[in-house]
Amino acid sequence: MKKTFGIAASLFALIVFLYPILAKADILVTKKKHTDEVVMMGQVQPAKDEQGILWMTNDKMREDTGDTSTLARLDLNKIYIINNKDKTYSEIDLPVDIEKILPAEAQQMLQMMQVTATVKDTGETQKIKEWNCNKYLGEISISMMGMSMPMTMELWTSKDPGIDMDIYKKFRDESLLLSPVFKSMIDEFQKIDGYPVLTKTSVTMMGAETKSQEEVLSVEKKDPPAGTYDLPQGYTKVAFNPFPRR
Numbered sequence: 295m296k297k298t299f300g301i302a303a304s305l306f307a308l309i310v311f312l313y314p315i316l317a318k319a320d321i322l323v324t325k326k327k328h329t330d331e332v333v334m335m336g337q338v339q340p341a342k343d344e345q346g347i348l349w350m351t352n353d354k355m356r357e358d359t360g361d362t363s364t365l366a367r368l369d370l371n372k373i374y375i376i377n378n379k380d381k382t383y384s385e386i387d388l389p390v391d392i393e394k395i396l397p398a399e400a401q402q403m404l405q406m407m408q409v410t411a412t413v414k415d416t417g418e419t420q421k422i423k424e425w426n427c428n429k430y431l432g433e434i435s436i437s438m439m440g441m442s443m444p445m446t447m448e449l450w451t452s453k454d455p456g457i458d459m460d461i462y463k464k465f466r467d468e469s470l471l472l473s474p475v476f477k478s479m480i481d482e483f484q485k486i487d488g489y490p491v492l493t494k495t496s497v498t499m500m501g502a503e504t505k506s507q508e509e510v511l512s513v514e515k516k517d518p519p520a521g522t523y524d525l526p527q528g529y530t531k532v533a534f535n536p537f538p539r540r
Contacts, residue, residue, distance in 0.1 A: 330504065371388040408436070462489060
Protein backbone atom coordinates (compact mmCIF):
# COMPACT_ATOMS: atom_id res chain seq x y z
CA MET A 295 0.00 0.00 0.00
CA LYS A 296 2.82 2.36 0.90
CA LYS A 297 4.58 1.48 -2.34
CA THR A 298 1.43 2.30 -4.36
CA PHE A 299 1.02 5.58 -2.53
CA GLY A 300 4.65 6.41 -3.16
CA ILE A 301 4.27 5.79 -6.91
CA ALA A 302 1.13 7.91 -7.05
CA ALA A 303 2.86 10.71 -5.13
CA SER A 304 5.82 10.57 -7.47
CA LEU A 305 3.57 10.74 -10.54
CA PHE A 306 1.69 13.68 -9.06
CA ALA A 307 4.97 15.47 -8.37
CA LEU A 308 6.10 14.81 -11.95
CA ILE A 309 2.85 16.21 -13.37
CA VAL A 310 3.16 19.32 -11.20
CA PHE A 311 6.76 19.73 -12.36
CA LEU A 312 5.87 19.27 -16.04
CA TYR A 313 2.72 21.39 -16.00
CA PRO A 314 4.47 24.72 -16.61
CA ILE A 315 6.23 23.11 -19.58
CA LEU A 316 3.05 21.59 -20.99
CA ALA A 317 1.20 24.86 -20.49
CA LYS A 318 3.72 26.64 -22.68
CA ALA A 319 2.78 24.54 -25.71
CA ASP A 320 1.48 26.80 -28.47
CA ILE A 321 -1.85 26.56 -30.25
CA LEU A 322 -1.78 25.01 -33.74
CA VAL A 323 -4.85 25.48 -35.92
CA THR A 324 -5.04 23.47 -39.15
CA LYS A 325 -7.42 24.75 -41.81
CA LYS A 326 -8.45 24.25 -45.41
CA LYS A 327 -9.93 26.71 -47.88
CA HIS A 328 -11.85 26.07 -51.09
CA THR A 329 -12.61 28.74 -53.69
CA ASP A 330 -15.12 27.95 -56.45
CA GLU A 331 -14.40 28.44 -60.13
CA VAL A 332 -15.41 31.87 -61.42
CA VAL A 333 -15.70 33.35 -64.92
CA MET A 334 -14.95 37.07 -65.06
CA MET A 335 -14.73 39.12 -68.27
CA GLY A 336 -14.41 35.93 -70.28
CA GLN A 337 -11.51 34.68 -68.20
CA VAL A 338 -11.86 31.46 -66.20
CA GLN A 339 -10.29 31.31 -62.78
CA PRO A 340 -10.29 27.62 -61.86
CA ALA A 341 -11.40 26.31 -58.50
CA LYS A 342 -8.65 26.32 -55.90
CA ASP A 343 -7.97 24.39 -52.71
CA GLU A 344 -5.45 25.60 -50.15
CA GLN A 345 -4.19 24.24 -46.86
CA GLY A 346 -3.51 26.64 -44.02
CA ILE A 347 -2.04 26.61 -40.54
CA LEU A 348 -1.98 29.11 -37.72
CA TRP A 349 0.48 29.08 -34.81
CA MET A 350 -0.32 31.25 -31.79
CA THR A 351 1.23 31.97 -28.41
CA ASN A 352 1.01 34.87 -25.94
CA ASP A 353 2.73 37.52 -28.07
CA LYS A 354 3.40 35.84 -31.40
CA MET A 355 1.31 34.51 -34.26
CA ARG A 356 2.04 33.06 -37.68
CA GLU A 357 -0.53 32.19 -40.32
CA ASP A 358 0.35 30.42 -43.58
CA THR A 359 -2.07 30.21 -46.49
CA GLY A 360 -0.90 29.46 -50.00
CA ASP A 361 2.26 31.45 -50.78
CA THR A 362 1.59 34.07 -48.10
CA SER A 363 2.59 34.10 -44.44
CA THR A 364 1.50 36.70 -41.90
CA LEU A 365 3.82 36.96 -38.91
CA ALA A 366 2.70 39.06 -35.93
CA ARG A 367 5.27 39.85 -33.25
CA LEU A 368 3.62 41.84 -30.48
CA ASP A 369 6.86 41.55 -28.49
CA LEU A 370 8.59 43.55 -31.25
CA ASN A 371 5.56 45.70 -32.18
CA LYS A 372 5.83 44.42 -35.75
CA ILE A 373 3.76 42.61 -38.35
CA TYR A 374 5.45 41.01 -41.34
CA ILE A 375 3.69 40.06 -44.58
CA ILE A 376 5.79 37.38 -46.26
CA ASN A 377 5.58 36.34 -49.92
CA ASN A 378 7.20 32.92 -50.03
CA LYS A 379 6.93 32.69 -53.82
CA ASP A 380 8.82 35.93 -54.50
CA LYS A 381 10.96 35.58 -51.35
CA THR A 382 10.04 39.07 -50.17
CA TYR A 383 8.54 40.55 -47.00
CA SER A 384 6.99 43.80 -45.81
CA GLU A 385 7.46 45.16 -42.29
CA ILE A 386 4.72 47.17 -40.55
CA ASP A 387 5.01 48.89 -37.17
CA LEU A 388 2.35 48.36 -34.51
CA PRO A 389 -0.12 49.81 -33.85
CA VAL A 390 -0.97 49.82 -37.55
CA ASP A 391 -1.62 53.21 -39.19
CA ILE A 392 -2.52 52.19 -42.72
CA GLU A 393 -2.64 55.75 -44.10
CA LYS A 394 0.99 56.36 -43.13
CA ILE A 395 2.44 53.25 -44.73
CA LEU A 396 0.55 53.06 -48.02
CA PRO A 397 2.46 53.86 -51.22
CA ALA A 398 1.09 56.72 -53.38
CA GLU A 399 -0.69 54.35 -55.77
CA ALA A 400 -2.53 52.64 -52.93
CA GLN A 401 -3.34 55.98 -51.28
CA GLN A 402 -5.17 57.07 -54.44
CA MET A 403 -7.18 53.86 -54.54
CA LEU A 404 -8.04 54.19 -50.85
CA GLN A 405 -9.36 57.73 -51.33
CA MET A 406 -11.70 56.52 -54.07
CA MET A 407 -13.01 53.60 -52.02
CA GLN A 408 -16.11 53.68 -49.84
CA VAL A 409 -16.80 50.81 -47.45
CA THR A 410 -19.69 50.09 -45.09
CA ALA A 411 -20.08 46.98 -42.97
CA THR A 412 -22.46 45.36 -40.50
CA VAL A 413 -22.23 42.18 -38.43
CA LYS A 414 -25.18 40.58 -36.65
CA ASP A 415 -25.67 37.61 -34.36
CA THR A 416 -28.36 35.45 -35.95
CA GLY A 417 -29.05 33.49 -32.76
CA GLU A 418 -28.66 30.23 -34.70
CA THR A 419 -26.58 27.44 -33.18
CA GLN A 420 -25.08 24.28 -34.63
CA LYS A 421 -22.54 21.64 -33.71
CA ILE A 422 -19.59 21.53 -36.12
CA LYS A 423 -17.24 18.64 -35.43
CA GLU A 424 -17.03 18.59 -31.62
CA TRP A 425 -17.58 22.35 -31.23
CA ASN A 426 -20.79 24.13 -30.24
CA CYS A 427 -21.09 27.07 -32.63
CA ASN A 428 -23.01 30.33 -33.06
CA LYS A 429 -23.80 31.88 -36.45
CA TYR A 430 -22.95 35.47 -37.42
CA LEU A 431 -23.64 37.25 -40.70
CA GLY A 432 -21.46 40.02 -42.08
CA GLU A 433 -22.49 42.28 -44.94
CA ILE A 434 -19.94 44.54 -46.59
CA SER A 435 -20.53 47.11 -49.32
CA ILE A 436 -17.51 48.29 -51.29
CA SER A 437 -17.79 50.92 -54.01
CA MET A 438 -15.13 52.60 -56.14
CA MET A 439 -15.28 54.58 -59.37
CA GLY A 440 -18.97 53.81 -59.83
CA MET A 441 -18.53 50.08 -59.34
CA SER A 442 -19.95 48.20 -56.37
CA MET A 443 -18.62 45.00 -54.87
CA PRO A 444 -21.01 43.53 -52.27
CA MET A 445 -19.62 40.89 -49.96
CA THR A 446 -21.32 38.57 -47.49
CA MET A 447 -19.71 36.48 -44.77
CA GLU A 448 -21.30 33.63 -42.83
CA LEU A 449 -19.27 32.83 -39.73
CA TRP A 450 -19.76 29.94 -37.33
CA THR A 451 -17.76 30.58 -34.17
CA SER A 452 -17.07 28.62 -31.01
CA LYS A 453 -15.33 28.96 -27.64
CA ASP A 454 -14.83 25.21 -27.39
CA PRO A 455 -11.45 24.97 -29.20
CA GLY A 456 -9.73 26.49 -26.15
CA ILE A 457 -8.17 29.47 -27.93
CA ASP A 458 -7.45 32.53 -25.76
CA MET A 459 -9.87 35.01 -27.32
CA ASP A 460 -8.18 38.10 -25.84
CA ILE A 461 -4.93 37.17 -27.57
CA TYR A 462 -6.67 36.15 -30.79
CA LYS A 463 -8.61 39.44 -30.98
CA LYS A 464 -5.39 41.44 -30.66
CA PHE A 465 -3.96 39.63 -33.67
CA ARG A 466 -7.24 39.81 -35.58
CA ASP A 467 -7.72 43.55 -35.08
CA GLU A 468 -4.16 44.43 -36.11
CA SER A 469 -4.55 42.27 -39.21
CA LEU A 470 -7.85 43.97 -40.10
CA LEU A 471 -6.12 47.36 -39.90
CA LEU A 472 -3.81 46.26 -42.73
CA SER A 473 -6.75 46.06 -45.13
CA PRO A 474 -8.50 49.23 -46.35
CA VAL A 475 -11.54 47.02 -46.95
CA PHE A 476 -11.75 45.34 -43.56
CA LYS A 477 -10.41 48.02 -41.21
CA SER A 478 -13.86 49.61 -41.09
CA MET A 479 -15.20 46.30 -39.73
CA ILE A 480 -13.21 46.30 -36.49
CA ASP A 481 -16.02 47.76 -34.38
CA GLU A 482 -18.52 45.40 -35.99
CA PHE A 483 -16.24 42.41 -35.43
CA GLN A 484 -16.30 43.09 -31.70
CA LYS A 485 -19.82 41.65 -31.79
CA ILE A 486 -18.41 38.25 -32.71
CA ASP A 487 -17.87 35.94 -29.76
CA GLY A 488 -15.72 32.86 -30.27
CA TYR A 489 -13.20 31.60 -32.81
CA PRO A 490 -14.39 31.15 -36.43
CA VAL A 491 -14.34 27.43 -37.24
CA LEU A 492 -16.30 27.79 -40.50
CA THR A 493 -16.44 30.88 -42.73
CA LYS A 494 -18.35 31.13 -46.00
CA THR A 495 -17.67 34.18 -48.15
CA SER A 496 -19.35 35.48 -51.31
CA VAL A 497 -18.00 38.43 -53.33
CA THR A 498 -19.69 39.85 -56.43
CA MET A 499 -17.61 41.92 -58.85
CA MET A 500 -18.43 42.85 -62.44
CA GLY A 501 -21.43 40.53 -62.34
CA ALA A 502 -19.37 37.51 -61.33
CA GLU A 503 -19.78 35.87 -57.94
CA THR A 504 -16.82 34.29 -56.18
CA LYS A 505 -17.59 31.89 -53.35
CA SER A 506 -15.12 30.45 -50.88
CA GLN A 507 -15.25 28.41 -47.71
CA GLU A 508 -12.64 28.08 -44.99
CA GLU A 509 -13.00 25.50 -42.23
CA VAL A 510 -10.93 24.50 -39.23
CA LEU A 511 -9.85 20.88 -39.31
CA SER A 512 -8.18 20.65 -35.90
CA VAL A 513 -6.98 22.68 -32.93
CA GLU A 514 -4.22 21.31 -30.73
CA LYS A 515 -1.50 22.31 -28.31
CA LYS A 516 1.91 21.65 -29.75
CA ASP A 517 5.50 22.86 -29.63
CA PRO A 518 6.28 24.82 -32.84
CA PRO A 519 9.27 24.01 -35.03
CA ALA A 520 12.34 26.17 -34.48
CA GLY A 521 12.10 29.47 -36.36
CA THR A 522 8.31 29.43 -36.68
CA TYR A 523 8.02 33.03 -35.49
CA ASP A 524 11.18 34.29 -37.24
CA LEU A 525 11.61 35.93 -40.63
CA PRO A 526 13.01 33.50 -43.21
CA GLN A 527 16.62 34.15 -44.16
CA GLY A 528 17.52 35.48 -47.59
CA TYR A 529 14.23 37.30 -48.22
CA THR A 530 14.18 40.88 -49.58
CA LYS A 531 12.35 43.66 -47.77
CA VAL A 532 9.80 45.56 -49.90
CA ALA A 533 7.25 48.31 -49.24
CA PHE A 534 3.85 47.16 -48.04
CA ASN A 535 1.08 47.43 -50.63
CA PRO A 536 -2.42 46.00 -50.02
CA PHE A 537 -3.19 46.45 -53.75
CA PRO A 538 -0.34 44.54 -55.41
CA ARG A 539 -0.32 44.14 -59.16
CA ARG A 540 -0.94 40.53 -60.23
